[in-house]
Amino acid sequence: MKASRERPAATPARPDVQEVITRRIADAIADRRLPPGTKLTEERLAAIFGVSRARVRGALATLSQRGIVTLRPNRGAFVATPSVTEAREVFEARRVVERGLVPRLCRNGAGLPPAAAARLRAHLDKEAAAEAAGDRKAMIRLSGEFHLLLADLAGNATLGTFLDGLVRRSSLVIAAYESRPTPGCSADEHRHIVDALAAGDGAAAERLMDDHLHAIEDRLTLEDRAADAIDLRAVFDAA
Amino acid sequence: MKASRERPAATPARPDVQEVITRRIADAIADRRLPPGTKLTEERLAAIFGVSRARVRGALATLSQRGIVTLRPNRGAFVATPSVTEAREVFEARRVVERGLVPRLCRNGAGLPPAAAARLRAHLDKEAAAEAAGDRKAMIRLSGEFHLLLADLAGNATLGTFLDGLVRRSSLVIAAYESRPTPGCSADEHRHIVDALAAGDGAAAERLMDDHLHAIEDRLTLEDRAADAIDLRAVFDAA
């Protein structure tokens, strides 16, 4: 009557407090309710979530490892403000991973499995609806979820969780470096990618994916402008 | 007199206990001194390292996030024993990442920068020396470091730390699933890859890298055989 190590249903309703707090903070950051640089005071968060400080501390530690929170010794935790080089690294990493996903999605020209195509089309419809409604918050969220959906359909959880971290960091990068309130976003580009995948044209899909990620990066003004990164002497020597 | 956020030399000799413990455990696992499945009792480790349990706890938590330690609620921490699907995922992820590294290493056919080539050749020599001396421990370590060196030379820290985790997990997979004491390892294959990179032949390098990683995977007997994964009924129904 032993339920062996993998318990499919033996752990039905254990929310695992630590995990929940971690995700709530992560989601708040992804939704831009907590912009880059925000101080995350342990005691305040502990009070908000009704848990002990140790719990919040643990959550902040894991978020720090995922690169979306910065831990400064004796200073506390802050929502990460990615540096310019870090921003470029994140997009480069995404291009590597997401291009690598393509062959798994359209197996040697056979194209997407019907179920996968259906899920992607459904997602594209949601994106279109959000765009039509002008729901900016939903657009941001759905745009990220599109890429995670691809990882999910590729069926590699290891790459999936890595990509999840990259997408979250991308969101942070965009929050830190976007100049205008984003021109037209890119729901169309997603659709083109799905079309190529469905047609089994891997080469085209890889190219479109690469272009898409480059386009997102190019929309940003990736240059140091954070207050504490400015070299005051250089600023005034130039004048 | 402010030393702004990035302190190049202001934090010279702060070992950061937590980090040190994490790495010492991780290295012990990589060196196979702690084989898959080993119980990691908090109090015992705390006594060994001369620190409080909370510190060990933190270290185990981060190792758990990197996938080389498994945390079972109310049971404690164990060196991870990757499942077969997880093993395949890790190698697939490595193929994606390491193939993606190639274009950055030999920029559009220009080949490796001289400094990079020198470091790689020096590493190959060390590998050859270890193989000649029959130093199995060193061979394992150097073989992993070769791939990390590639990530380092590619200059993307984000992909680098991800690959570091993948290499460590690969080591765990090999420890769990290798049948014989490894035939001839693969120092030669590393040399071929470096040759292709130096020649600026990216396509060849990608192919060699892919083959190399497939070869490592194929040397393993990737089938469930862990005691608690065997379905006794199926075993005897077949007879």
Next chain:
DNA sequence: CTTATGCAGATTGTCGACAATCTCAGACCG
């Protein structure tokens, strides 16, 4: 008026103690 100095409040870092849970062995029963 600008620049040092010292103090108070707030926040993080660390630890030990207690409660909850699991493991294992031996006793007990069918």
Next chain:
DNA sequence: CGGTCTGAGATTGTCGACAATCTGCATAAG
């Protein structure tokens, strides 16, 4: 003889308290 139950020991989960450190403001000196 095999299976179940109970208890002791060991281990993990959780929390609150105290010390160390930082931040900002008031005060004093130049």
